[in-house]
Amino acid sequence: MNSILQVNDATKKFSGLMANEGITFHVDRGEIVGVVGPNGAGKTTLFNSLSGVHQLTRGSIIFDGTDITKLNSHKICKLGIGRTFQIPQAIVTLTVEENVLIGALCHTNNMKEARQHADETIEVCGLAALAKKPASILNVAQKKRLEIARAYATDPKLLLLDETMAGLTATERVESVKLIEKINAKGVSILMIEHNMDVVMRVSNRVIVLDAGKVLAIGTPEEVTSNEAVINAYLGGGKKDA
Amino acid sequence: MKKLSSKRYLLWAGILVILIVLPLLFNTAFSHHIMTMMCIWALLGMGWNFIGGYAGQISNGHAIYYAFGAYANAMLLQWFNLSPWIAMWVGCLLSAGIAFLIGKGLLRFRGHVFAIATMAVAECVRLIFINTKAVGGATGVYIFSAKLNPILYMQFSSTRTYVYLYMAIVVCVLLFVRWLNKTKFCYYLRAINGNETAAESAGINAANYKLLAYMLSAVIVSLAGSLYMQFMLYTDPSMILTSNISMMIVLVTVMGGVGTVYGPIIGAIVLTYISEYTRVYLSHYNGLDMVIYGVLVILIVLFIPDGLISIPGRIKRHRERRHTAGKEAPAK
Numbered sequence: 001m002n003s004i005l006q007v008n009d010a011t012k013k014f015s016g017l018m019a020n021e022g023i024t025f026h027v028d029r030g031e032i033v034g035v036v037g038p039n040g041a042g043k044t045t046l047f048n049s050l051s052g053v054h055q056l057t058r059g060s061i062i063f064d065g066t067d068i069t070k071l072n073s074h075k076i077c078k079l080g081i082g083r084t085f086q087i088p089q090a091i092v093t094l095t096v097e098e099n100v101l102i103g104a105l106c107h108t109n110n111m112k113e114a115r116q117h118a119d120e121t122i123e124v125c126g127l128a129a130l131a132k133k134p135a136s137i138l139n140v141a142q143k144k145r146l147e148i149a150r151a152y153a154t155d156p157k158l159l160l161l162d163e164t165m166a167g168l169t170a171t172e173r174v175e176s177v178k179l180i181e182k183i184n185a186k187g188v189s190i191l192m193i194e195h196n197m198d199v200v201m202r203v204s205n206r207v208i209v210l211d212a213g214k215v216l217a218i219g220t221p222e223e224v225t226s227n228e229a230v231i232n233a234y235l236g237g238g239k240k241d242a
Numbered sequence: 243m244k245k246l247s248s249k250r251y252l253l254w255a256g257i258l259v260i261l262i263v264l265p266l267l268f269n270t271a272f273s274h275h276i277m278t279m280m281c282i283w284a285l286l287g288m289g290w291n292f293i294g295g296y297a298g299q300i301s302n303g304h305a306i307y308y309a310f311g312a313y314a315n316a317m318l319l320q321w322f323n324l325s326p327w328i329a330m331w332v333g334c335l336l337s338a339g340i341a342f343l344i345g346k347g348l349l350r351f352r353g354h355v356f357a358i359a360t361m362a363v364a365e366c367v368r369l370i371f372i373n374t375k376a377v378g379g380a381t382g383v384y385i386f387s388a389k390l391n392p393i394l395y396m397q398f399s400s401t402r403t404y405v406y407l408y409m410a411i412v413v414c415v416l417l418f419v420r421w422l423n424k425t426k427f428c429y430y431l432r433a434i435n436g437n438e439t440a441a442e443s444a445g446i447n448a449a450n451y452k453l454l455a456y457m458l459s460a461v462i463v464s465l466a467g468s469l470y471m472q473f474m475l476y477t478d479p480s481m482i483l484t485s486n487i488s489m490m491i492v493l494v495t496v497m498g499g500v501g502t503v504y505g506p507i508i509g510a511i512v513l514t515y516i517s518e519y520t521r522v523y524l525s526h527y528n529g530l531d532m533v534i535y536g537v538l539v540i541l542i543v544l545f546i547p548d549g550l551i552s553i554p555g556r557i558k559r560h561r562e563r564r565h566t567a568g569k570e571a572p573a574k
């Protein structure tokens with residue numbers, strides 16, 4: 001019962017394509033777990049299964065002692081999994097503030113309470129200056145931040161972050177790391193997909209390496225970086241690119 | 243509750259006085275007819291606004307709830323001698339129930355598919371009404387009776403009574419909409435409209451909320467139908483159940499300002515005014531009234547896509563831009 005998330009044999013098939021196959025791992029309470037892997041490895045697909053966007057073909061997902069394998073998005077959110085999207089899904093008809101308010105309304109009907117919670121979240125996420133602006137005018141970095149803010153406002157026990165740093169400048173990345181560590185310090189467990197190796201290796205307690213839909217390695221950053229299969233399949237290629 | 247500032251208080255007091263004075267000032271049956279129809283169209287727009295405006299699902303078949311409301315009053319009177327004061331709530335319940343069934347079936351569709359599907363359902367309902375003898379078929383129903391108590395049976399002899407009563411009902415519904423506009427319900431609908439994926443991921447059961455919005459909109463439109471019946475004391479499917487009516491319901495809201503509190507009322511006032519006057523003054527040139535009406539609507543929708551309610555904001559922004567441009571010019 002110590003782990004907040006337990007995934008067993010997660011398998012997702014898209015008409016012939018095995019996007020995820022036999023993925024088994026867990027996230028401990030308070031842990032930050034990184035997910036890495038080349039494009040098309042099945043990382044986002046895994047997040048979509050965890051957050052109920054679609055259902056697994058095979059396997060099971062236990063979150064905080066509850067079997068959530070077959071639940072819908074909104075139910076999973078209510079139970080305590082917040083998520084961001086790789087392609088930011090800002091609610092463009094609303095302001096920044098209202099976007100976060102939508103998250104904050106997850107556990108209350110009281111508008112005053114929700115507004116207060118939203119304001120706090122906006123402050124923590126460094127969006128206060130943009131609060132009254134329509135979400136449609138934000139740039140990519142701001143939209144990614146808004147994704148985090150809206151998800152965090154739902155008071156998650158586990159936060160799934162899908163490439164929240166892709167497309168960010170070095171300074172913006174530093175800010176983003178700080179934010180993630182701040183959220184984690186409040187007791188929120190984090191599972192994060194990230195391409196930037198420096199970031200992943202620095203903030204993660206453990207790292208899961210996916211390749212072609214399967215788990216290639218799981219372990220501490222040190223264990224993973226010294227894993228031969230990983231070096232051959234992914235890190236080697238990544239370093240050559242850089 | 244925040245206390246109204248004195249300026250706002252005056253504004254509301256002023257509007258109230260105008261509402262009271264207007265039917266006295268324009269004291270003809272025709273003026274009263276126009277005012278009554280404005281009230282009815284305001285209700286239709288406010289009702290449709292929940293599903294079409296807030297939730298963003300364009301329903302093209304809302305005339306059926308208008309008809310259910312109207313026919314509920316007529317049939318319950320004919321069959322059980324039931325007062326319209328009660329019958330209109332029965333009509334609302336009936337509409338809510340039918341909206342539940344239709345919504346369950348159709349709300350999974352979005353955009354054009356939903357629009358066409360609701361249109362098709364409305365056409366089926368129209369054919370059913372035309373071919374059902376029990377509800378008067380194509381000839382419709384007539385409920386006037388001098389034997390009935392005018393107050394108990396909402397058959398007033400003075401058209402002004404209708405105007406005042408319907409205005410009061412519009413104000414009540416408006417206050418309800420104003421309150422609802424600031425609640426979780428409407429924020430959730432706006433979120434679903436803006437991005438359903440994001441909404442779901444933030445814990446919103448989009449299907450349930452859309453269904454609720456659809457049912458609520460059916461209830462308000464049904465109420466408008468009941469009031470229409472009491473005012474006309476006669477109806478048939480060609481008056482109330484056509485695709486024309488369904489389209490007008492959409493138009494009132496779109497023209498006034500979709501997803502806003504006051505938009506439907508503004509749309510109703512302007513559209514009713516235009517359509518009634520073009521109908522009366524230009525109808526001897528066959529069809530010209532419809533042409534002018536159509537052109538006006540096209541112009542407004544084309545040049546003011548956010549509705550008439552957006553005009554003050556547009557003017558303000560325009561002035562500000564000119565103002566800042568004027569200031570910056572010498573610096574360059």
Ligand SMILES: Nc1ncnc2c1ncn2[C@@H]1O[C@H](COP(=O)(O)OP(=O)(O)O)[C@@H](O)[C@H]1O
Nearest residue numbers: 014017019037038039040041042043044045046
């Ligand atoms: N909804 C879907 N339908 C069909 N194929 C999909 C779908 N989502 C993802 N895929 C496929 O699954 C594979 C994994 O995609 P994804 O999980 O997005 O990879 P990653 O996030 O690791 O880059 C890709 O080949 C992608 O084309």
Ligand SMILES: [Mg+2]
Nearest residue numbers: 043044045086
């Ligand atoms: Mg991805």
